[in-house]
Amino acid sequence: MSVSNILIGLLALAFMGSLYAINNYRKEVQDLRTELTIARSDMEILRLERDAARQARSGRQQAEKEINDVATQRNKLLDSLPSGWGNAPLPDECVRMWTYSPSTSTDSSASAGGFDAAD
Secondary structure, rough: OOOHHHHHHHHHHHHHHHHHHHHHOOOOOOOHHHHHHHHHHHHHHHHHHHHHHHHHHHHHHHHHHHHHHHHHHHHHHHOOOOOOOOOOOOHHHHHHOOOOOHHHHHHHHHHHOOOOOOO
């Protein structure tokens, strides 16, 4: 074998080795991109879950506040009743004054859209 053939063989071997290394590097970069995409998706899902939990918590707090406000208003109304009433239930007329149900209402203003005490 001549020296030139050996050099050509070594150059070919070095070239093949560099192609192999480049191919492995390309695969590694592709795997890292895939992992990064998955991580981004996971982070987006976690962010959406966190936002949903925050909104649910805010909704619960708002509902609790409204419940407390209604209970406070009810207690104020009961406290403003004459002392002879005590803890007796409110008459139906008073209850209907604060609720509106189109299915049970017979009032003409209620059938035309009507309004309750909140309006």
